[in-house]
Amino acid sequence: MFGEMAKMGTINKERFVLFSDGVFAIILTLLVLDLKVPESLGLAGLRTATPGLLVHAGAFFVIGMAWITHHHFLEHVERIGSNMLGYNLLVLFWITLVPFGARTAAEHPYDGLGAAIMVASIALNLASLLLMAWFGDYESVTHDPIMQPLRRRRGRYFLAYLAIALIVTMLCFDSPWFGYGFLMWGASVLWVAPPSVVHARLVAEENG
Amino acid sequence: MFGEMAKMGTINKERFVLFSDGVFAIILTLLVLDLKVPESLGLAGLRTATPGLLVHAGAFFVIGMAWITHHHFLEHVERIGSNMLGYNLLVLFWITLVPFGARTAAEHPYDGLGAAIMVASIALNLASLLLMAWFGDYESVTHDPIMQPLRRRRGRYFLAYLAIALIVTMLCFDSPWFGYGFLMWGASVLWVAPPSVVHARLVAEENG
Amino acid sequence: MFGEMAKMGTINKERFVLFSDGVFAIILTLLVLDLKVPESLGLAGLRTATPGLLVHAGAFFVIGMAWITHHHFLEHVERIGSNMLGYNLLVLFWITLVPFGARTAAEHPYDGLGAAIMVASIALNLASLLLMAWFGDYESVTHDPIMQPLRRRRGRYFLAYLAIALIVTMLCFDSPWFGYGFLMWGASVLWVAPPSVVHARLVAEENG
Amino acid sequence: MFGEMAKMGTINKERFVLFSDGVFAIILTLLVLDLKVPESLGLAGLRTATPGLLVHAGAFFVIGMAWITHHHFLEHVERIGSNMLGYNLLVLFWITLVPFGARTAAEHPYDGLGAAIMVASIALNLASLLLMAWFGDYESVTHDPIMQPLRRRRGRYFLAYLAIALIVTMLCFDSPWFGYGFLMWGASVLWVAPPSVVHARLVAEENG
Numbered sequence: 001m002f003g004e005m006a007k008m009g010t011i012n013k014e015r016f017v018l019f020s021d022g023v024f025a026i027i028l029t030l031l032v033l034d035l036k037v038p039e040s041l042g043l044a045g046l047r048t049a050t051p052g053l054l055v056h057a058g059a060f061f062v063i064g065m066a067w068i069t070h071h072h073f074l075e076h077v078e079r080i081g082s083n084m085l086g087y088n089l090l091v092l093f094w095i096t097l098v099p100f101g102a103r104t105a106a107e108h109p110y111d112g113l114g115a116a117i118m119v120a121s122i123a124l125n126l127a128s129l130l131l132m133a134w135f136g137d138y139e140s141v142t143h144d145p146i147m148q149p150l151r152r153r154r155g156r157y158f159l160a161y162l163a164i165a166l167i168v169t170m171l172c173f174d175s176p177w178f179g180y181g182f183l184m185w186g187a188s189v190l191w192v193a194p195p196s197v198v199h200a201r202l203v204a205e206e207n208g
Numbered sequence: 209m210f211g212e213m214a215k216m217g218t219i220n221k222e223r224f225v226l227f228s229d230g231v232f233a234i235i236l237t238l239l240v241l242d243l244k245v246p247e248s249l250g251l252a253g254l255r256t257a258t259p260g261l262l263v264h265a266g267a268f269f270v271i272g273m274a275w276i277t278h279h280h281f282l283e284h285v286e287r288i289g290s291n292m293l294g295y296n297l298l299v300l301f302w303i304t305l306v307p308f309g310a311r312t313a314a315e316h317p318y319d320g321l322g323a324a325i326m327v328a329s330i331a332l333n334l335a336s337l338l339l340m341a342w343f344g345d346y347e348s349v350t351h352d353p354i355m356q357p358l359r360r361r362r363g364r365y366f367l368a369y370l371a372i373a374l375i376v377t378m379l380c381f382d383s384p385w386f387g388y389g390f391l392m393w394g395a396s397v398l399w400v401a402p403p404s405v406v407h408a409r410l411v412a413e414e415n416g
Numbered sequence: 417m418f419g420e421m422a423k424m425g426t427i428n429k430e431r432f433v434l435f436s437d438g439v440f441a442i443i444l445t446l447l448v449l450d451l452k453v454p455e456s457l458g459l460a461g462l463r464t465a466t467p468g469l470l471v472h473a474g475a476f477f478v479i480g481m482a483w484i485t486h487h488h489f490l491e492h493v494e495r496i497g498s499n500m501l502g503y504n505l506l507v508l509f510w511i512t513l514v515p516f517g518a519r520t521a522a523e524h525p526y527d528g529l530g531a532a533i534m535v536a537s538i539a540l541n542l543a544s545l546l547l548m549a550w551f552g553d554y555e556s557v558t559h560d561p562i563m564q565p566l567r568r569r570r571g572r573y574f575l576a577y578l579a580i581a582l583i584v585t586m587l588c589f590d591s592p593w594f595g596y597g598f599l600m601w602g603a604s605v606l607w608v609a610p611p612s613v614v615h616a617r618l619v620a621e622e623n624g
Numbered sequence: 625m626f627g628e629m630a631k632m633g634t635i636n637k638e639r640f641v642l643f644s645d646g647v648f649a650i651i652l653t654l655l656v657l658d659l660k661v662p663e664s665l666g667l668a669g670l671r672t673a674t675p676g677l678l679v680h681a682g683a684f685f686v687i688g689m690a691w692i693t694h695h696h697f698l699e700h701v702e703r704i705g706s707n708m709l710g711y712n713l714l715v716l717f718w719i720t721l722v723p724f725g726a727r728t729a730a731e732h733p734y735d736g737l738g739a740a741i742m743v744a745s746i747a748l749n750l751a752s753l754l755l756m757a758w759f760g761d762y763e764s765v766t767h768d769p770i771m772q773p774l775r776r777r778r779g780r781y782f783l784a785y786l787a788i789a790l791i792v793t794m795l796c797f798d799s800p801w802f803g804y805g806f807l808m809w810g811a812s813v814l815w816v817a818p819p820s821v822v823h824a825r826l827v828a829e830e831n832g
Contacts, residue, residue, distance in 0.1 A: 022233035025646035230441035
């Protein structure tokens with residue numbers, strides 16, 4: 001009976017992962033709906049469409065980056081408890097705001113509001129992932145003896161990133177370029193050093 | 209031959225679950241399309257966007273709550289028969305109306321129509337889940353000896369919730385705040401006592 | 417080597433199924449985007465929204481019905497060859513036109529165009545499913561000895577349905593009610609006699 | 625420890641595939657949102673809607689063709705390393721631009737911009753797939769001894785296709801019919817000779 005009750009609180013990891021992936025995939029693709037048909041024709045139309053295309057590309061890779069981080073976190077999780085559903089909804093909620101920020105930025109590219117919404121959404125997405133990592137009811141892959149210290153260390157990096165992101169959010173109201181630059185920096189860091197590579201390096205460091 | 213015929217009526221549970229999850233994930237993310245770009249700029253724009261953002265957040269967590277309930281139900285189901293497809297379509301249908309309610313509420317926040325649509329959709333979603341639980345052709349996890357009494361008990365809670373929800377739907381036409389309050393209450397109850405925890409407690413009570 | 421080459425042409429059934437289900441799930445939920453916020457408030461607004469809601473409900477269950485049919489077909493298929501991808505794209509293509517028909521019907525409910533598009537899309541969807549069943553490179557579940565005669569018989573039913581649907585499509589330009597009635601009839605037949613039940617009865621008949 | 629570290633960099637292939645499929649499925653279905661309700665009624669309305677329907681059908685099968693190619697590539701891949709996530713995002717990014725091109729083409733069918741965007745997106749999608757095939761960190765199905773020479777050969781076909789596509793993109797600004805013709809040619813080639821059949825033939829030739 002007790003084994004049964006314990007099992008009650010466990011969630012099918014695959015379903016959890018696919019649901020999250022579904023939300024990321026949809027958000028990525030909804031971005032295209034905000035691309036407006038240019039009023040001018042031919043090559044002139046392409047020039048008119050360029051700012052929107054750049055914002056589209058930026059938002060696409062920012063959401064992709066959030067997906068890769070989420071993906072990496074779940075690769076190391078084995079058993080998922082019932083409170084993870086709530087935390088995960090919170091993680092996904094912030095991501096759904098990125099297309100709203102992108103649309104605002106595409107319409108008023110020189111105003112800071114769109115950039116601020118995008119930066120704040122990503123920051124709160126990471127913060128919620130951190131909350132999930134700290135308070136979520138899950139078990140890491142059991143044969144990873146140094147997961148615990150890593151979790152604490154990664155936490156510190158995340159907190160630093162979060163603090164910087166909130167400062168950048170405010171700076172956006174001065175100039176949107178703080179926000180655009182920050183998002184481009186984030187995406188390129190992820191390209192050069194994806195979470196799995198960072199993780200492997202941290203594992204090596206911990207082992208001395 | 210008879211074993212074969214019996215198998216004909218059985219549906220692949222995984223496909224059933226993924227299809228439902230897909231619908232929930234898409235509905236959750238379509239909400240963002242209703243966020244309008246504010247006309248004012250900077251922080252003033254943020255203030256203009258706030259009511260829409262609150263409705264977005266509310267609808268997001270209400271749909272998330274319906275997903276968690278649906279998820280929990282299916283965790284305890286093992287074999288799925290062919291009439292479940294129809295009942296499940298009914299369950300999903302009501303959920304697709306939530307974004308319509310949210311859009312209406314975001315445009316006329318002080319009118320009751322949007323709130324009424326949201327409350328009624330959730331209530332009818334739960335009612336359809338109840339119909340599926342009562343008349344659906346499925347088998348619960350076999351090694352759960354007290355599933356039957358639980359199913360009856362949970363049914364009573366659902367019926368009570370449904371009656372309350374329909375009353376609240378009507379009250380919305382008096383003031384939308386009945387609806388907003390009800391949805392917030394529902395989401396917070398779910399946060400404090402997710403279905404899996406309630407289930408575990410009911411199992412314990414049944415065992416005396 | 418030959419075994420390898422044969423395997424080249426085989427497709428992962430699960431991926432094939434999930435992709436199709438994804439398209440159905442998205443089409444089902446995109447319908448909600450066509451529900452317009454009513455201009456009047458309160459209960460009057462509900463009355464304004466009713467025709468749109470009815471069309472939404474109709475299209476939802478028509479697409480659901482097409483999904484159940486597609487689902488049933490694939491339940492009996494085991495190995496999928498490479499030309500199935502092309503046929504399946506054709507099957508899915510017609511389904512993507514249903515929301516267009518629904519939108520047209522919701523805007524001009526007393527004109528036949530919307531109903532005609534919906535009826536023709538469903539008919540061509542079934543016709544493509546039939547083409548896939550006839551010319552597709554797949555293998556049915558091997559331990560079903562009477563699959564072959566069944567396939568032929570079901571084909572005849574489909575052809576009859578297709579002929580009726582094309583006649584109904586033309587009648588829609590006389591009066592949309594031919595189309596609306598036909599779609600309601602189709603959905604209720606499916607509710608009373610889902611494909612898996614029909615299949616079981618046919619199996620019993622073949623066995624005498 | 626080293627085995628563990630190596631595993632860190634490996635990604636669950638199923639999750640990778642489902643995420644990509646999700647993006648393709650959504651993009652395919654978002655196309656329907658661009659079909660405008662015709663202003664005229666009855667059969668006249670159908671005539672008004674025809675150009676939009678043709679562009680819709682074209683874009684649908686072009687994206688389907690990109691999906692089949694992506695699908696085929698992944699059928700032959702077994703282990704997926706961490707840098708594949710980044711390359712795959714790039715592959716998917718270009719696909720998200722196709723509905724934008726389709727919308728532009730549907731509004732200005734006699735201007736080359738929409739056709740140019742569609743052709744360029746498909747070309748850059750294939751180019752990114754090629755980059756992924758060259759620099760991605762994956763392992764092909766191990767029991768396919770001639771995968772290596774094939775990969776090189778297929779690469780050459782892809783490069784030729786890419787060069788042609790970029791030339792066609794430029795020609796679109798002369799006349800959109802270069803683009804429309806090219807896309808129709810591409811879709812029909814794929815119908816006659818799907819990647820899995822081409823692959824099987826190449827395997828036979830190599831063994832020649």
